[in-house]
Structure formats: structure tokens, C-alpha cells
Amino acid sequence: MLPPTPRLPEARALIEMDRYFVLHAPRQTGKTTMLRTLASDLAAEGDIAALSFSCERAGTVGDDIGAAETILLKSLRRAADLSGWPEELLPPNPWPQNPVRTQFGEALSAWCRRCPRRVVLFLDEIDALQGESLISILSQLRDGHNIRPDGHPFPASVVLCGLRDVRDYKVASGGTPGRFSPISPFNIIADSLRLGDFTADQIAQLYDQHTQATGQEFTKDAVDQVFELTQGQPWLVNAFAHEITFKMGVTGTIGDRQVEDAKERLIRARATHLDSLAARLHEPRVKRVMEPIVAGGPYTDRSNSDDLSYARDLGLITQKPPPQVANPIYREVILRVLGDLTEQNIHADPHSFVLPDGRFDLPRLLEEFVVFWREHGEVLIQQEGYHEAACQIILMAFLHRLVNGGGYLDREYAAGTKRLDVLVRWPYSGPDGGRLMQREAMELKVWRPGADDPKPEGLAQLDRYLDRLTLTTGALVIFDRRPEASPWKERGGFEQATTPSGRQVTVLRV
Incomplete structure (x- = not known):
């Protein structure tokens, strides 16, 4: 302690x-x-x-x-x-x-x-x-x-x-x-x-007490990963260590691989703290804050400042603007909770998306999403409580249902960005048996009534995201929420496009 x-x-x-x-x-x-x-x-x-x-x-x-x-x-x-x-x-x-x-x-x-x-x-x-x-x-x-x-x-x-x-x-x-x-x-x-959250040095100091008492070490990469995932939220910092040392029963040195496994276990288990956090999402005051964050939209209501203060006091969002979810664990929990309804309607087999060489077939997943969107999208949007963020929530739920069996999803979103960034990480074995990591990046945009086609802006944003990830290609998904959009049964067109820096990417319009 x-x-x-x-x-x-x-x-x-x-x-x-x-x-x-x-x-x-x-x-x-x-x-x-x-x-x-x-x-x-x-x-x-x-x-x-x-x-x-x-x-x-x-x-x-x-x-x-x-x-x-x-x-x-x-x-x-x-x-x-x-x-x-x-x-x-x-x-x-x-x-x-x-x-x-x-x-x-x-x-x-x-x-x-x-x-x-x-x-x-x-x-x-x-x-x-x-x-x-x-x-x-x-x-x-x-x-x-x-x-x-x-x-x-x-x-x-x-x-x-x-x-x-x-x-x-x-x-x-x-x-x-x-x-x-x-x-x-x-x-x-x-x-x-x-009372503030732990710093990275404080996490290292706390975990070092465990090392002094037991001899079991946390690597620097493990400590850095815990800080990155929790941003120092004290309950989460302790929960990671407890999950790894007690529930997972890890006996040797603890590295970032064990931290990654513990993250998935904590999110899936929805421990008491995370569950109580999720229960707040449908409070009107919290929803008014979280919906623009998930949708990437701006805050335009001056009276919303009190709601923002409330969400900050609860620890849901960062203390300083721009408003964004407090840490990556909360980001995952929020989208998974909001996507529960969609997941109940997904019947595709996750194992069917694994290629013979062990990699994940992302192009086929997007094709399957088009079929799902044509059949269920209109109804799910109407039923989604976070109406402005419905498209993002539905696609995230679809990805989570089919990727989570063997891979990882990293989601980045914040108010005012007008986008949601997604990174699929899929571990697989190389020809020599070594562990490799497939990475696939996506950008989600929404074409809202009265706005211009977001494709040019989306390509530029995807370009910057790919540059940060050092990837050469990716996908841009554009949801059309305009009244004049194509009928639901006709949505789902693919095209190839070039980003400002010359990257070849796939554009999906649904």
C-alpha cells in the first residue's frame, strides 16, 4: 500500500x-x-x-x-x-x-x-x-x-x-x-x-512492495502497460496485480503479455467497480456527456458544463479538455456495455474468419458486416439509447463479437474528433513458429444531414492514424445518416481510394 x-x-x-x-x-x-x-x-x-x-x-x-x-x-x-x-x-x-x-x-x-x-x-x-x-x-x-x-x-x-x-x-x-x-x-x-490517480512511478513503487515481499518481479514494460491501460486509477492498478498474481496464478516474472491477458479477463468479468461504472451510462446526465464522446461530436449546449463536471467527479472522463474517457479500460467497458444489444443479434462464427495461415480475414468481416447492416441496422439504430452514436456502437459490437475470440480491439474516441479509430491486433504463429502480430486499422465516420461528404476528411484522418501506427493500408467506413441515403437493402458499397500521402485504402459506405 x-x-x-x-x-x-x-x-x-x-x-x-x-x-x-x-x-x-x-x-x-x-x-x-x-x-x-x-x-x-x-x-x-x-x-x-x-x-x-x-x-x-x-x-x-x-x-x-x-x-x-x-x-x-x-x-x-x-x-x-x-x-x-x-x-x-x-x-x-x-x-x-x-x-x-x-x-x-x-x-x-x-x-x-x-x-x-x-x-x-x-x-x-x-x-x-x-x-x-x-x-x-x-x-x-x-x-x-x-x-x-x-x-x-x-x-x-x-x-x-x-x-x-x-x-x-x-x-x-x-x-x-x-x-x-x-x-x-x-x-x-x-x-x-x-484525490488524484497514481503516477507511473507510484505504480512501480506499489508493485515493488510485492516484489520485496515475494520475490516476484514486474518488468518495466508490465508497469508501463498497466499505467497506459489504467492511467493510474487506483482500483484498476490493484485489480491488475490481483488478477495476475492470484486469479491467473502467474508464478514467474510478470510481463506485458500477462498484463494484456489480465485486461481481457477484467473486462469480461465486469468486476464490481466496472459494473457500477457501466450502470451509470444510462443516467441522463452521464448520457449527455458520453454520447458526444462516443460519436465524436462537439458540445454545443452551455448548460452541459455541469454534466461534464459530474462525469469528471465520477472518474468517467479526463479532468482536462477535450473530454475523453478516463482510461483505455473504461473505453472498452463503455463500448462493450453499449453494444450488448447488437451482440445478441450476431450469429456468425468467429472461427470462420481465421485464414489457413492463422491471420484474421478482415475484408471478409467487413463483407459480413454489410449483410448484417442491411438486415438489422435500421432496427438497431432505432433501439439504441445513444442514438447519435448508434452506428459506431453497432460496428464496434460486431467487431468485438468476431475479433475478441483470439485477438484484441483498441478503440480511440473523444468529443470533437468526428471519428472513431479502431486497431485490430491478431496474434498468430509465423512459418518458424514464432509469435507474430497482425495489425489492421480502421476509421469510422458518419455522414450527417446537411453536411458534406466526410470522405476527404476521413482519408486525411486515416492517413494520420496509419502514419502513427506505421501501417501502409487501412479501411475507412462511412455511415450515411442522411434522409436521402440509399435504401437499406442497397447499402454496402466498397471502393478503393488514395490518402493524401499516397496510401491505398478501402472505403466502405453503409
């Missing part, structure tokens, strides 16, 4: 300044571990009573403010009882009785009044609270925060920790994410910190 507190040194500085602030990050990034470690370190120094407790159970009672207050105080009491502190540091037992909507704040005041140390409180899973309960707790914290300068006893520092930034708590409680009013319970926050 990496030491938690060096990952966020600003937290300690804000606590020493008696600030109230938010710590947020996606699930499974180490927030709870950091809070517990920081609370333990502060308490051990002798002048602070720092306590971390979870608000999760209080989220089950919804708008019942009294019940939420009671559960929060019970959770706080339990955490204090388990702390091992001397009696004089513990909260009063029982808590003083006060009217609903004041119980939580008055209880904290009573504790601070009797405690000889400064009290620092970490409210973990704060965004589990809902509606009126969330507003009431934040209001009580705000009131206590504001009367501290008058000598009123109240926690010196409070840290609200959850998935989302404070602006989103207003949305969760039924408000709008606009500017907070001076009397808003949301205006006590001095700062908002985000």
Missing part, C-alpha cells in the same frame, strides 16, 4: 489553518484509507482529536432529518469508541437532547465544549445523504462554522468527503448548481481537493 497522506499534502495544511473543505474523488481511489490514516496521525500528535466516520447509513432514511441525525451521531459515537482514546477526549454519553434540525450541530458543540483538544471531523460518504437531510446537516455545520470566532465551541476543521465536489451536493439536495447565495449551507467551503 502506498502511504496515503503524501498523495494529498494540501489536506494537512488546510486542517492546520482550521478550514472546512471538500475532499472528493471517484470510488475506489483510497479516500477512506486516507481519511483514517490522516485522522490517526493527527490524533497521535497529542493536540488534536481527529475522527473519521461514515455517513453512508444515514443515506437510507432520505428526507427524515431526525432519523438521519440520530444515525450520524450513532456512527460518530461508534468511531469514537473504537478509537482507543482516553475518556476525556470522547463525546458526551448520552448525547444532549435537542430539537430535530439542531441535534447534530448541538451534539458537536457539546463534544467540543468538554474536549481539551481541537476537534477535527472527517465526514466520509457525505454524498450518501439526500434531500432535506443533506441540507439540514450542511446548514448546521455552516451555523457552527460561522459562530466559532465568537468563542462558541465547534469543530476547528471539518472535511466533507465523497464522490462529488460541493457544487453537486446542491443538485443532490434538489437545488440547482448555480452560484451559492450568502445564506446557503454550501458556502462554508474554503477549498475543494481532489
Whole structure:
């Protein structure tokens, strides 16, 4: 385990300044571990009573403010009882009785009044609270925060920790994410910190601990591959190592081949973290963000900025523009989840696309896709929830169904690119028995109503993609979404074209 507190040194500085602030990050990034470690370190120094407790159970009672207050105080009491502190540091037992909507704040005041140390409180899973309960707790914290300068006893520092930034708590409680009013319970926050993902060096440090304990090494290529696939997302970094060392039972040195195998296993298994991520895709706020990313379209709605912030807080997309999926693992999961419906309609045998020499027959796959598109495309587009990205999702599902049995698909897509890049990697044995890798590149474009033919732009984009991959040929697939497009039964024409740099490529219009 990496030491938690060096990952966020600003937290300690804000606590020493008696600030109230938010710590947020996606699930499974180490927030709870950091809070517990920081609370333990502060308490051990002798002048602070720092306590971390979870608000999760209080989220089950919804708008019942009294019940939420009671559960929060019970959770706080339990955490204090388990702390091992001397009696004089513990909260009063029982808590003083006060009217609903004041119980939580008055209880904290009573504790601070009797405690000889400064009290620092970490409210973990704060965004589990809902509606009126969330507003009431934040209001009580705000009131206590504001009367501290008058000598009123109240926690010196409070840290609200959850998935989302404070602006989103207003949305969760039924408000709008606009500017907070001076009397808003949301205006006590001095700062908002985000717990970041691991760097490549931190992954190497973490995996080296495994090597020191067991003698089993991760090669540099393996570490680099894990960083590339996860972009440092902590749950994924740990999941890769667990999958390889425990579930796959690899006993020797771990290289990039084992990492590649683990990637496919994790995606296919749709472990809890990935499954909960996939469940978010059909939330309206998430869909409004993800659909342009998959379709390669622009963001034109100014109000979409709050949806983008929400998706960033969930860890679905990168923190900086242009918006794109946070890491290659998520890219794979998202397209596979969205393509589930299409995959159920594909009956072709994947093994029939393997040539006698072991290579993959991509031209035949595209011919089979034309047959599939003529028969099912119109219905699948109408049924696809991500309507603007339907063509890309359907072809990706077709490729995944037929390539995944023995090869790999690498997909690149982002908002504003107006394309989706695809690389098929197919391992096979050469004449001497050595392992070779066939690589086939494709570019996907959509001809939308009112737009010009995207072929010239697509050829230029494919040219740059092939240049980056050092490939001499590829395929450009153009989906025609115009009302005046050919009838469905007549779609699927192939032609040869030349890219700006002179590469000969195949163009498929469907």
C-alpha cells in the first residue's frame, strides 16, 4: 500500500489553518484509507482529536432529518469508541437532547465544549445523504462554522468527503448548481481537493512492495502497460496485480503479455467497480456527456458544463479538455456495455474468419458486416439509447463479437474528433513458429444531414492514424445518416481510394 497522506499534502495544511473543505474523488481511489490514516496521525500528535466516520447509513432514511441525525451521531459515537482514546477526549454519553434540525450541530458543540483538544471531523460518504437531510446537516455545520470566532465551541476543521465536489451536493439536495447565495449551507467551503490517480512511478513503487515481499518481479514494460491501460486509477492498478498474481496464478516474472491477458479477463468479468461504472451510462446526465464522446461530436449546449463536471467527479472522463474517457479500460467497458444489444443479434462464427495461415480475414468481416447492416441496422439504430452514436456502437459490437475470440480491439474516441479509430491486433504463429502480430486499422465516420461528404476528411484522418501506427493500408467506413441515403437493402458499397500521402485504402459506405 502506498502511504496515503503524501498523495494529498494540501489536506494537512488546510486542517492546520482550521478550514472546512471538500475532499472528493471517484470510488475506489483510497479516500477512506486516507481519511483514517490522516485522522490517526493527527490524533497521535497529542493536540488534536481527529475522527473519521461514515455517513453512508444515514443515506437510507432520505428526507427524515431526525432519523438521519440520530444515525450520524450513532456512527460518530461508534468511531469514537473504537478509537482507543482516553475518556476525556470522547463525546458526551448520552448525547444532549435537542430539537430535530439542531441535534447534530448541538451534539458537536457539546463534544467540543468538554474536549481539551481541537476537534477535527472527517465526514466520509457525505454524498450518501439526500434531500432535506443533506441540507439540514450542511446548514448546521455552516451555523457552527460561522459562530466559532465568537468563542462558541465547534469543530476547528471539518472535511466533507465523497464522490462529488460541493457544487453537486446542491443538485443532490434538489437545488440547482448555480452560484451559492450568502445564506446557503454550501458556502462554508474554503477549498475543494481532489484525490488524484497514481503516477507511473507510484505504480512501480506499489508493485515493488510485492516484489520485496515475494520475490516476484514486474518488468518495466508490465508497469508501463498497466499505467497506459489504467492511467493510474487506483482500483484498476490493484485489480491488475490481483488478477495476475492470484486469479491467473502467474508464478514467474510478470510481463506485458500477462498484463494484456489480465485486461481481457477484467473486462469480461465486469468486476464490481466496472459494473457500477457501466450502470451509470444510462443516467441522463452521464448520457449527455458520453454520447458526444462516443460519436465524436462537439458540445454545443452551455448548460452541459455541469454534466461534464459530474462525469469528471465520477472518474468517467479526463479532468482536462477535450473530454475523453478516463482510461483505455473504461473505453472498452463503455463500448462493450453499449453494444450488448447488437451482440445478441450476431450469429456468425468467429472461427470462420481465421485464414489457413492463422491471420484474421478482415475484408471478409467487413463483407459480413454489410449483410448484417442491411438486415438489422435500421432496427438497431432505432433501439439504441445513444442514438447519435448508434452506428459506431453497432460496428464496434460486431467487431468485438468476431475479433475478441483470439485477438484484441483498441478503440480511440473523444468529443470533437468526428471519428472513431479502431486497431485490430491478431496474434498468430509465423512459418518458424514464432509469435507474430497482425495489425489492421480502421476509421469510422458518419455522414450527417446537411453536411458534406466526410470522405476527404476521413482519408486525411486515416492517413494520420496509419502514419502513427506505421501501417501502409487501412479501411475507412462511412455511415450515411442522411434522409436521402440509399435504401437499406442497397447499402454496402466498397471502393478503393488514395490518402493524401499516397496510401491505398478501402472505403466502405453503409
